[in-house]
Amino acid sequence: xxxxxxxxxxxxxxxxxxxxxxxxxxxxxxxxxxxxxxxxxxxxxxxxxxxxxxxxxxxxxxxxxxxxxxxxxxxxxxxxxxxxxxxxxxxxxxxxxxxxxxxxxxxxxxxxxxxxxxxxxxxxxxxxxxxxxxxxxxxxxxxxxxxxxxxxxxxxxxxxxxxxxxxxxxxxxxxxxxxxxxxxxxxxxxxxxxxxxxxxxxxxxxxxxxxxxxxxxxxxxxxxxxxxxxxxxxxxxxxxxxxxxxxxxxxxxxxxxxxxxxxxxxxxxxxxxxxxxxxxxxxxxxxxxxxxxxxxxxxxxxxxxxxxxxxxxxxxxxxxxxxxxxxxxxxxxxxxxxxxxxxxxxxxxxxxxxxxxxxxxxxxxxxxxxxxxxxxxxxxxxxxxxxxxxxxxxxxxxxxxxxxxxxxxxxxxxxxxxxxxxxxxxxxxxxxxxxxxxxxxxxxxxxxxxxxxxxxxxxxxxxxxxxxxxxxxxxxxxxxxxxxxxxxxxxxxxxxxxxxxxxxxxxxxxxxxxxxxxxxxxxxxxxxxxxxxxxxxxxxxxxxxxxxxxxxxxxxxxxxxxxxxxxxxxxxxxxxxxxxxxxxxxxxxxxxxxxxxxxxxxxxxxxxxxxxxxxxxxxxxxxxxxxxxxxxxxxxxxxxxxxxxxxxxxxxxxxxx
Amino acid sequence: xxxxxxxxxxxxxxxxxxxxxxxxxxxxxxxxxxxxxxxxxxxxxxxxxxxxxxxxxxxxxxxxxxxxxxxxxxxxx
Numbered sequence: 001x002x003x004x005x006x007x008x009x010x011x012x013x014x015x016x017x018x019x020x021x022x023x024x025x026x027x028x029x030x031x032x033x034x035x036x037x038x039x040x041x042x043x044x045x046x047x048x049x050x051x052x053x054x055x056x057x058x059x060x061x062x063x064x065x066x067x068x069x070x071x072x073x074x075x076x077x078x079x080x081x082x083x084x085x086x087x088x089x090x091x092x093x094x095x096x097x098x099x100x101x102x103x104x105x106x107x108x109x110x111x112x113x114x115x116x117x118x119x120x121x122x123x124x125x126x127x128x129x130x131x132x133x134x135x136x137x138x139x140x141x142x143x144x145x146x147x148x149x150x151x152x153x154x155x156x157x158x159x160x161x162x163x164x165x166x167x168x169x170x171x172x173x174x175x176x177x178x179x180x181x182x183x184x185x186x187x188x189x190x191x192x193x194x195x196x197x198x199x200x201x202x203x204x205x206x207x208x209x210x211x212x213x214x215x216x217x218x219x220x221x222x223x224x225x226x227x228x229x230x231x232x233x234x235x236x237x238x239x240x241x242x243x244x245x246x247x248x249x250x251x252x253x254x255x256x257x258x259x260x261x262x263x264x265x266x267x268x269x270x271x272x273x274x275x276x277x278x279x280x281x282x283x284x285x286x287x288x289x290x291x292x293x294x295x296x297x298x299x300x301x302x303x304x305x306x307x308x309x310x311x312x313x314x315x316x317x318x319x320x321x322x323x324x325x326x327x328x329x330x331x332x333x334x335x336x337x338x339x340x341x342x343x344x345x346x347x348x349x350x351x352x353x354x355x356x357x358x359x360x361x362x363x364x365x366x367x368x369x370x371x372x373x374x375x376x377x378x379x380x381x382x383x384x385x386x387x388x389x390x391x392x393x394x395x396x397x398x399x400x401x402x403x404x405x406x407x408x409x410x411x412x413x414x415x416x417x418x419x420x421x422x423x424x425x426x427x428x429x430x431x432x433x434x435x436x437x438x439x440x441x442x443x444x445x446x447x448x449x450x451x452x453x454x455x456x457x458x459x460x461x462x463x464x465x466x467x468x469x470x471x472x473x474x475x476x477x478x479x480x481x482x483x484x485x486x487x488x489x490x491x492x493x494x495x496x497x498x499x500x501x502x503x504x505x506x507x508x509x510x511x512x513x514x515x516x517x518x519x520x521x522x523x524x525x526x527x528x529x530x531x532x533x534x535x536x537x538x539x540x541x542x543x544x545x546x547x548x549x550x551x552x553x554x555x556x557x558x559x560x561x562x563x564x565x566x567x568x569x570x571x572x573x574x575x576x577x578x579x580x581x582x583x584x585x586x587x588x589x590x591x592x593x594x595x596x597x598x599x600x601x602x603x604x605x606x607x608x609x610x611x612x613x614x615x616x617x618x619x620x621x622x623x624x625x626x627x628x629x630x631x632x633x634x635x636x637x638x639x640x641x642x643x644x645x646x647x648x649x650x651x652x653x654x655x656x657x
Numbered sequence: 658x659x660x661x662x663x664x665x666x667x668x669x670x671x672x673x674x675x676x677x678x679x680x681x682x683x684x685x686x687x688x689x690x691x692x693x694x695x696x697x698x699x700x701x702x703x704x705x706x707x708x709x710x711x712x713x714x715x716x717x718x719x720x721x722x723x724x725x726x727x728x729x730x731x732x733x734x
Contacts, residue, residue, distance in 0.1 A: 085689075086693065089689060091686045091689055091690060118716060120716060149717050250685050253689065256689065257692075257697070290705070291706065292709055395709070395710045399709050402723070408723070494725065496684070496723060496726050497723030501712065
């Protein structure tokens with residue numbers, strides 16, 4: 001199962017590109033590798049410009065971006081790989097994909113991008129790449145930061161020791177990218193002056209394997225480290241077993257350690273540290289974000305800024321303008337008229353226009369409501385991401401997240417969930433254990449409302465602050481209680497949290513824009529078809545009577561918990577898009593059918609109710625049918641139960657809203 | 658092993674600058690990732706914060722560690 005999903009990801013990169021990008025894999029290939037947070041995507045963007053294809057989700061580490069670059073009249077395919085630490089012993093699935101690309105795609109040039117100030121812990125991968133016989137170029141990026149840390153590197157000496165081109169860059173300013181391009185086009189390497197030697201016994205085993213299989217040194221080491229994956233041969237297994245028995249430290253740790261030792265030796269020769277001046281403003285601010293006393297207020301401030309931008313500017317100002325002014329005043333009347341003139345049959349007219357039409361409902365919702373909210377959200381998220389604030393947030397919330405079965409790392413998918421739960425569900429891939437992935441997927445489906453849904457719910461309850469507060473309280477309680485419960489119930493290892501905290505950086509505007517644009521593009525490819533399909537399904541459902549049947553079915557539990565029957569329609573819509581449903585409730589509230597306690601109850605039910613069709617399909621794909629169906633069934637029952645409970649409590653206590 | 662007798666978990670250490678002696682992490686993947694961040698025996702770390710998470714500096718890298726990770730890092734007493 002695991003193996004096949006990996007293949008799919010690679011397969012997608014190969015076969016499902018847009019028109020014209022297929023050839024990236026046919027051209028001479030430049031593959032970019034490196035750990036996260038070293039500016040790899042910046043260099044990728046500079047090299048490829050706008051000729052980029054992202055296989056699916058354009059997130060920072062999940063999928064593969066490919067593009068083309070032209071250097072001195074020669075065209076190259078450029079492949080950006082997910083962040084990786086080690087060629088020999090990959091840990092995450094993404095790392096495994098990076099290794100696959102490196103080992104199986106036979107790149108012509110491998111550009112290893114490292115953080116210059118952390119050369120010591122990044123060189124081991126360079127050494128592994130060189131050992132594997134690849135044409136490596138080492139890029140020491142973030143030289144400006146290194147300088148600020150008082151780190152200077154003797155580039156020529158490093159290049160001489162490793163036998164490969166070494167280039168120092170400040171990618172974000174485009175500095176020395178021309179040098180990198182020249183190194184690519186005139187690639188030359190010499191024999192490396194260093195050899196990473198293993199302990200004697202391990203060396204013996206490596207040589208035995210080489211003799212046995214006639215393979216390369218790297219392949220022999222791989223056979224030792226991942227014998228279950230690479231060592232099919234019986235006598236080979238014997239060599240590995242014999243060796244493992246002699247050591248109480250795991251073999252791969254032992255083998256990897258030697259690369260670190262050599263890296264330390266090299267660093268000592270080429271890196272000079274000078275005393276640094278006083279703390280910069282950025283460092284002071286960085287400390288404040290992590291300090292237990294100032295960290296929380298700063299977090300709340302960031303959250304408030306986020307809300308102002310997305311919740312107020314995006315969800316109110318922009319939506320009002322696009323929906324109210326552009327669509328209702330200018331587009332809708334015209335298209336209604338146009339279709340009335342074009343198509344004489346009212347049934348067919350309904351497909352395109354009127355209340356549920358493709359244009360007046362589907363496209364209008366997508367463009368007028370979703371676009372501004374999701375757009376502002378992704379913009380704000382990209383800024384946050386590029387500033388380096390997210391890991392600090394992760395570190396602040398880790399303790400709380402552990403109580404609900406997750407760890408600080410999950411802060412990224414959870415925050416993203418407030419933008420789009422579908423995208424966030426895909427990003428749960430970056431979580432380390434299967435257990436965390438399931439819990440996060442579940443929470444996203446249950447208690448994390450997406451930005452579009454939030455926008456409408458805020459609008460719905462805006463003039464009833466008490467109801468809004470109650471809604472928020474119920475949702476947070478559900479999040480904590482269910483999280484605590486699932487953490488108890490779902491078996492598996494307890495999460496461990498550790499994360500690199502990058503320095504705070506001022507995000508580069510163009511980079512933020514590129515990221516936001518890529519995410520929006522993904523979102524639109526994903527969302528627009530669903531909206532259109534939803535409109536068509538509603539249309540078919542209406543003609544055939546299936547729609548009324550399902551509404552009828554849902555209206556039973558709806559009336560049981562004391563809601564007006566019309567709410568059933570909104571809930572059914574909620575499955576097509578969560579915010580669709582919320583918008584439906586909004587219409588009901590405007591019409592005066594829903595208010596007070598029932599309004600609050602329906603908002604709660606809708607929030608907790610089944611995930612939208614897009615999220616459901618992603619859940620199915622990522623977590624499997626069983627998990628997806630279980631979450632689906634649980635959410636329906638749970639949403640109505642909590643709705644009933646809240647309604648019952650409020651009416652019994654005589655609370656009116 | 659005798660080295661371990663003179664070491665205590667990071668969670669019990671008071672000093673600011675410490676030397677890692679041993680990492681008692683049974684999960685090899687985590688061990689490897691810590692190594693990739695520069696946390697391995699012999700390296701010196703500087704503790705910046707102990708709450709809500711541990712924040713340490715090793716070389717020019719800043720790393721946040723949950724309590725459950727910090728208590729498995731043994732440092733020279």
